[in-house]
Amino acid sequence: MSADAGGGWVGRRFEVTVGPVAHGGHCVARHEGRVVFVRHTLPGERVVVEVTEDRQKGFCRADAVEVLEASPDRVERPCPYSGPGRCGGCDWQHVAHEGQLRLKAAVVREQLSRLAGIDLPVVVEALPGGPLRWRSRARFAVERTGEPGLRRHRSHDVVVLDDCPITVEPAARAVLGRRWLDSGAVDVAIDSAGVVTTTTLDRRGRPQETQVLRPGADVPEEPAGRAQRSAGGRDWEVEGTGFWQVHPAAADALVGAVTGFAAVQPGETVLDLYAGAGLFGGALAPGVGAAGRVVCVEYDEAACAAADANLAELPQAEVWQGEVDAAGLTDLLPDVGRPDVVVLDPPRAGAGREVSRVLAGSGARAVVYVACDPASLARDVAAFADAGWRLAQLRAFDCFPMTAHVECVALLVPA
Structure with a gap:
């Protein structure tokens, strides 16, 4: 138009x-x-x-x-690349951190009120470490000249960067200030051991070459094994630049919220959807004990392989590869039996009305919903409400400082 x-x-x-x-x-x-x-x-x-x-x-x-x-x-923007017409990576560089928390809380409240008819006080909890140097995984676009940067807001134009102040410094240094000829983008991640992994992508978004740079090394090398991440008092294996919470403190915060809301008991069955590398399922498995069962469902093959490795010492945990949609869940639930608790961490678009409807009819006593988009969460909460459920508790976390994004954990129970 x-x-x-x-x-x-x-x-x-x-x-x-x-x-x-x-x-x-x-x-x-x-x-x-x-x-x-x-x-x-x-x-x-x-x-x-x-x-x-x-x-x-x-x-x-x-x-x-x-x-x-x-x-x-x-406040004065701490990033020299932020501002009108410049890098679109951050939304709130001009806002004091406490003010950012209030803005995000207002957005979550408004979305729940407008889309789900729920008026609920919301407090967004800050994570340790402050609003800069928290991003442990990022994707940088690459100009035709090979220079990396980030795109302007709602634009394909690339703003070439020498640094990104919200990205963990070794990860930013591994990409920015170099030339990446014949690449369309570079994914970068740093794990809990300080190992930096870079993966170049062509201009159609297809992965090309992956390398790792170990702490103290000057020369990158071919990757060997998975990256290590820490959460819940243990290490987890993840594909080098594969999905994991971006903020180093986010996984711990979300695990605490999920396990607190789920309150699993020995012998119960947990269904963990969009399970990724098995973080939530693995954290809940000890609580259900040897007589319980945790079924982790994930579509991505590499994530399933990582989950298998992460859950290998938990005999009550299983990893199933499959799509999480209404038809798949309808087929899966008779095999799992009635779950006591369902945990789901869907992508930004949310679970959707049909998946929400199937889960509301699963017989579970509780659904713990991890959401990275408050509008998607509110729409799905409304779908659960139509099926006779209610939002019992909500926690919100500032997992993405300087940006408009906020992570929520909601407890849904039958009304």
Whole structure:
């Protein structure tokens, strides 16, 4: 749709008083009867905005390019690449950390209220370590020149970086400031032993070459074995740049929340969906004891192999490879039997109404839902509510400082 389908406002500047925060790292303002989604601002500020995108009749997008009246939560950006028209990797570099926590709590509250009809007080818990140098896994885009960086907001343009202040320093140093010719992107991760793994991808996103750089070494080498991550008082094997919580303290925080909400008893059966490398299933297995059962379901073959290794010494734990969808669950549940507890950690889009409906009818006494998107969580909570369930408890964690993302753990029980 062309800009003319909206108001033709791209490039236009005007003054607004900023309203509430919205899901997605921006705030809501209004001008001449239209909604304006504004980045780089805060609720209550008076700013001059410049429209960056105008494709819809009812709203446009803009950046705050001049602050006339600042919020008390506004600070100087610690990252020199952040700001209007620059790197799109962070949303809240201009906000004090305590202010970021309040903004995220407001978003979670609003999504639950609007999409699930639930009014619930929300507190977002900070994780140890502060808001910088927490990202242990990242993907950097690569320019045609081979220079790495991150993309501008809602753009394919690459902002070339010398550093990324939210990325753990050895991981950032392994990618940035080098040339990656003939690559479209570079994935990088650092494990709990300090080993940095890089995987180049071609311009279609297909993996090319993987190398590891060990602490104290100057020359990368071919990978041997899986990376090690720590959580719940033990080590876990993960594919080098495969999925694991990005913040070094996040896995521990989420395991604590999940095990607390699940409150498993000896002899119970746990169904762990979207199980990844087996983190939650492995943490819950000791609680169900030798007479209990934990069934971990994961689609990705490499993650299943890692889960097999991680759970090898827990005879009550099983790893099943398969898609988590309504049809698959309908076939799987008779084989598992009635689960006492279901744990699920779906991708950003959420579990969806049909999967939620099947789980609500599974006979479980509790569902513990780990969500990285509050809108998806709220929609699925509404689906559970339609099936006679209620949201009993919620914890929220700042697993992604400086960004708009927030991780939630919800306890759902039959009403």
